[in-house]
Amino acid sequence: MNDAETPGLESRLITTGVERLALLGRHAEALMQGYANDHVPLDGLSHTALRKLLSARIVWRPDEQGGIKLTPKVRELIAEMVADEARRHVNADVAEALELIRSLIESYRDSSSRGDYWQQEQQLLRLRQAVDDMNGRFADAIDSLWQRLNSDFGFVSQLNDKVRENDRAQKQVVRLLDGLELIDFDELIELVGSDGTLRKVLISQLQQQLSQHYTSLREVQHRLIELMARFRRMQARSRLVAGMAAFLREHPNFTPGNYARRSEVPVLFNHAAPLTAAGAVALDRAQDMPTLSALLKNVPTPSRAAQPVTAARPAEHVEDTLVAARQQALKDDVETFYLNVVDRAEHAPISALDYLHQSGLEWPAEIWLFQVIAEHQGLPHSEQRAFHLYQQEERTSAYNDVKLIRDVSLGLAV
Numbered sequence: 001m002n003d004a005e006t007p008g009l010e011s012r013l014i015t016t017g018v019e020r021l022a023l024l025g026r027h028a029e030a031l032m033q034g035y036a037n038d039h040v041p042l043d044g045l046s047h048t049a050l051r052k053l054l055s056a057r058i059v060w061r062p063d064e065q066g067g068i069k070l071t072p073k074v075r076e077l078i079a080e081m082v083a084d085e086a087r088r089h090v091n092a093d094v095a096e097a098l099e100l101i102r103s104l105i106e107s108y109r110d111s112s113s114r115g116d117y118w119q120q121e122q123q124l125l126r127l128r129q130a131v132d133d134m135n136g137r138f139a140d141a142i143d144s145l146w147q148r149l150n151s152d153f154g155f156v157s158q159l160n161d162k163v164r165e166n167d168r169a170q171k172q173v174v175r176l177l178d179g180l181e182l183i184d185f186d187e188l189i190e191l192v193g194s195d196g197t198l199r200k201v202l203i204s205q206l207q208q209q210l211s212q213h214y215t216s217l218r219e220v221q222h223r224l225i226e227l228m229a230r231f232r233r234m235q236a237r238s239r240l241v242a243g244m245a246a247f248l249r250e251h252p253n254f255t256p257g258n259y260a261r262r263s264e265v266p267v268l269f270n271h272a273a274p275l276t277a278a279g280a281v282a283l284d285r286a287q288d289m290p291t292l293s294a295l296l297k298n299v300p301t302p303s304r305a306a307q308p309v310t311a312a313r314p315a316e317h318v319e320d321t322l323v324a325a326r327q328q329a330l331k332d333d334v335e336t337f338y339l340n341v342v343d344r345a346e347h348a349p350i351s352a353l354d355y356l357h358q359s360g361l362e363w364p365a366e367i368w369l370f371q372v373i374a375e376h377q378g379l380p381h382s383e384q385r386a387f388h389l390y391q392q393e394e395r396t397s398a399y400n401d402v403k404l405i406r407d408v409s410l411g412l413a414v
Helices: 005-026 028-036 047-055 072-081 094-114 117-150 159-181 185-192 196-250 286-297 321-343 352-358 365-378
Strands: 387-397 400-412
Touching (some): 005 047, 028 072, 094 185, 117 159, 321 365, 321 400, 352 365, 352 400, 365 387, 365 400
Antiparallel strands (some): 387 400
16 A cells, blocks of 8 residues: 555545544434433434444344344443443453554554655554553543442442442452553563654553552552442341341231340340349338348447538549649730730730730640630620631641631720
8 A cells, every 4th residue: 555545545534434423413312312212213213314324333233123222332432421330331451452552563663664754653643542542441441430439339229239339340440450460561662672752652651651540440449448348337237127127027026025134145235234223121021020130230330430420521622723823824814915905005906826925925825825715705795896806717738628726816896
């Protein structure tokens, strides 16, 4: 094939592709109905349009008795475009992609040795497209897994279906990892040789992309294991509740026994320490009087005389005087800060931390700000309205919406 024939082939390829895409656009509604249902409706399709769709391999008829259906490739294309994760099947066939890459590398080297630079550029373009396609298959598969993880497998309703979906996703991760292991960079380095362009496409860029895929797959596996553990716990609890409900349906008159009176308590209930039952003497039972008299005689005599009730005093709470003194000192310093705000001629707010440093006080900044805020909140409402307390807040990080108070400013209400 000479150089004049190759552009003609490319032109015919573009023309055929434009016709196929236009055909998809003209009959988009009928094709989407066929995607949502089992068959493509023939009401809005003429005989000529149906013949064109069949010849373009957009639809097909599995058998003479069946209806018209979408071809698997078209169904997969629609599922990819509308992000239908339930019908989306990503096939990362690495072995086939690597075989194509090896063939394109050989063709590129042959064209380079012959000095056919136009053919060499075309082979390089196809090689880049093959590498991008292989990388895109991995990216699409990982993106599909993340979509399912972020929805907690929301497109399945039963817990058992969630567990099976999780297991299927884990197997897909294993297949992707096996596919990534097929890419041997030692072999690729030997194939590309000293060609800088090929080394950039097949070594540096591809290695960076595969490193990102490995990192994403590790995160996916970690998330899948967490979800599986959660599903298993939910499954165990649901089975316990379902089993108890089935038992109660079979035995409607069932009454739980008093496990406290049993000599052998089941392990499930034997977690808490036993309670000692309270007892009192029954003075109205005459038959127990001899026993009570014997017990009273055996009560030991106290070794010292009992003190009168008047000598007893209520228990006093011994407070640490040092802690109380520091708390009172902190409260006095904060009150002095408030009085300083009132006595100033200017109405501009005063920073609590600036006052702390200028006054030479040795209180920690966090304790000082907490006491200033607590003192303001402890004032009566009429006195609170006389002050304005401004809080200088700062977010913890760009990914955390928790705000920390860095400083407060106190001023008089004008």
